[in-house]
Amino acid sequence: MAEKELKEFTLEEVAQHNKPGDLWVVIDSKVYNLTRFKDLHPGGIAVLIDKGVAGKVATDAFYGLHRHEVLERPQYKRLQIGTIKAQKSVIFGRRIGELSQVPYAEPTWLSPGYHSPYYSDNHRQLQKAVRLFVDEVVYPDAQLREEDGKRPSQVVFDKMADVNLHAMRLGPGKHLKGRVLMGGIVKPEEFDYFHELIITQELVRCGARGYGDGMLGGQVIGLPPVLNFGSPELQARIVPDILAGKKFICLAISEAAAGSDVMGLQTTAVLSEDGKEWILNGTKKWITNGTFADYFTVGCRTDDGLTVILVECGPGVETRQIKTSYSTAAGTAYITFDNVRVPIGNTLGEVGGGIFVILSNFNHERWVMCCSSARAQRTMIEECLKWATQRKAFGKPLVSQPVIRAKIAAMIERTESVQSWLENITYQMTHMTYKQQSQKLAGPIAFLKSYSTRCAQDTARDAVQVFGGRGITKTGMGKFVEHYYRTVTFDSLLGGGK
Ligand SMILES: Cc1cc2nc3c(=O)[nH]c(=O)nc-3n(C[C@H](O)[C@H](O)[C@H](O)COP(=O)(O)OP(=O)(O)OC[C@H]3O[C@@H](n4cnc5c(N)ncnc54)[C@H](O)[C@@H]3O)c2cc1C
Numbered sequence: 001m002a003e004k005e006l007k008e009f010t011l012e013e014v015a016q017h018n019k020p021g022d023l024w025v026v027i028d029s030k031v032y033n034l035t036r037f038k039d040l041h042p043g044g045i046a047v048l049i050d051k052g053v054a055g056k057v058a059t060d061a062f063y064g065l066h067r068h069e070v071l072e073r074p075q076y077k078r079l080q081i082g083t084i085k086a087q088k089s090v091i092f093g094r095r096i097g098e099l100s101q102v103p104y105a106e107p108t109w110l111s112p113g114y115h116s117p118y119y120s121d122n123h124r125q126l127q128k129a130v131r132l133f134v135d136e137v138v139y140p141d142a143q144l145r146e147e148d149g150k151r152p153s154q155v156v157f158d159k160m161a162d163v164n165l166h167a168m169r170l171g172p173g174k175h176l177k178g179r180v181l182m183g184g185i186v187k188p189e190e191f192d193y194f195h196e197l198i199i200t201q202e203l204v205r206c207g208a209r210g211y212g213d214g215m216l217g218g219q220v221i222g223l224p225p226v227l228n229f230g231s232p233e234l235q236a237r238i239v240p241d242i243l244a245g246k247k248f249i250c251l252a253i254s255e256a257a258a259g260s261d262v263m264g265l266q267t268t269a270v271l272s273e274d275g276k277e278w279i280l281n282g283t284k285k286w287i288t289n290g291t292f293a294d295y296f297t298v299g300c301r302t303d304d305g306l307t308v309i310l311v312e313c314g315p316g317v318e319t320r321q322i323k324t325s326y327s328t329a330a331g332t333a334y335i336t337f338d339n340v341r342v343p344i345g346n347t348l349g350e351v352g353g354g355i356f357v358i359l360s361n362f363n364h365e366r367w368v369m370c371c372s373s374a375r376a377q378r379t380m381i382e383e384c385l386k387w388a389t390q391r392k393a394f395g396k397p398l399v400s401q402p403v404i405r406a407k408i409a410a411m412i413e414r415t416e417s418v419q420s421w422l423e424n425i426t427y428q429m430t431h432m433t434y435k436q437q438s439q440k441l442a443g444p445i446a447f448l449k450s451y452s453t454r455c456a457q458d459t460a461r462d463a464v465q466v467f468g469g470r471g472i473t474k475t476g477m478g479k480f481v482e483h484y485y486r487t488v489t490f491d492s493l494l495g496g497g498k
Contacts, residue, residue: 015056018055026058027059071093096132110124119194137156145208151214166216168195200371204376205375207480209484222293223297250333252290259286259496267284269342278343280298283335288494291332293333307350315340320336326487367426369449373491376456377411377459380484387470418455421451460488
């Protein structure tokens with residue numbers, strides 16, 4: 001559709017249109033004709049007429065109540081008839097692919113004038129490309145699917161596969177060999193944990209927690225045991241389709257009776273009489289992506305202790321959706337295994353050595369969660385700073401109140417400390433083998449996860465307070481704050497509680 005031609009007006013001209021039958025307003029130097037819309041205004045006609053915005057500049061009144069995105073919706077965009085002569089718009093909406101201008105909304109290494117020992121030009125190039133990709137491809141789908149509860153759209157998985165994002169989300173390793181990463185920005189042998197940190201943190205900016213887990217959280221935790229402990233034959237058979245976004249995998253450890261207490265899990269695997277197959281029986285609970293998974297990395301009890309086995313969807317496997325307080329886009333499942341037969345070649349690691357496979361896997365899972373948590377906290381700083389600047393109470397912006405400033409300052413302190421500690425641990429990871437990480441970093445990563453997720457809960461509570469009633473409202477100004485507050489505790493629970 002051709003763009004409508006916009007005229008230029010003076011403020012004096014707009015002022016003539018100040019009656020119910022002829023009602024214009026100015027918002028951020030743009031002129032809107034609300035004559036027909038006034039009857040549909042959700043806040044009623046009175047706020048347009050009686051409060052005196054008709055024919056006037058209504059920028060403060062508008063932004064004190066609404067998100068900028070409202071003006072970008074087609075039904076409101078078409079109400080714009082012109083602009084004010086010689087005035088420029090000063091309020092920017094979501095700037096696709098760009099860095100935020102809000103203080104502390106980006107980590108130090110992305111903020112002008114600051115330095116970091118950890119990130120190279122190559123990391124910066126990847127960040128730029130991933131931000132654009134997420135803003136253009138992932139963000140719009142995230143907002144829709146978080147609402148309708150369907151899993152992320154296949155077209156998004158396909159586009160991610162085209163640039164090998166599924167593979168990169170598993171960190172550095174031989175699974176990257178021969179792949180063109182993000183159009184060739186990073187060479188597979190140069191890809192490190194800071195590249196992975198960047199990808200995880202960029203994805204989190206979508207502000208949709210259920211969708212974020214639906215965006216193959218199960219693969220990020222379910223595929224590493226296959227890559228680290230699976231036989232070459234098994235890897236060759238299943239990994240390519242998973243990294244192409246055509247097949248899906250999840251990690252199935254927790255059970256109704258065994259969550260934190262992994263050693264207590266009760267799903268059994270016994271050998272068939274000919275010794276060629278495992279026969280699995282039991283249930284699993286809270287399994288992310290389980291509802292649409294083709295493969296399940298399952299912790300089982302065997303004669304020699306715990307063993308991890310890769311189960312393929314088939315006879316005897318049944319999955320059911322669990323409704324949680326975030327979107328069903330995550331595909332959280334209750335799974336039943338009823339005499340499921342699995343080839344012995346699907347064993348991951350040593351028979352009886354499952355606890356080492358499971359605990360080693362926790363490190364990467366928890367580190368990914370710390371990357372996400374740090375970035376999500378930063379999103380709250382951005383939301384709160386924007387809101388506290390635009391919202392006026394007692395005749396001045398909220399941000400001029402010391403109590404509000406103290407809350408936002410505390411958010412910044414927490415977020416910056418989490419990010420700094422995270423970068424230190426990530427640096428250690430770039431210098432250690434998988435085995436060294438298992439031995440040396442289990443403690444620090446668990447401490448960081450515990451600290452970060454506690455900080456996140458403090459920040460969620462403070463953000464709701466800064467937003468007032470809007471902090472508990474699912475649409476409008478506070479929608480990201482409400483969502484964050486509702487889902488923030490998930491991080492401290494999963495990946496083994498605390
Ligand atoms: C959103 C979400 C997604 C998940 N995805 C997966 C998945 O993909 N795959 C999977 O296998 N599991 C998954 N889980 C399960 C998760 O790993 C478990 O919920 C977690 O391990 C805690 O187990 P539980 O819920 O049974 O709590 P419990 O073990 O019953 O613990 C209850 C509470 O007691 C605390 N607690 C337990 N032991 C101790 C202790 N020794 N000292 C102090 N406090 C303790 C816990 O922190 C928790 O707060 C997911 C969970 C959630 C919430």
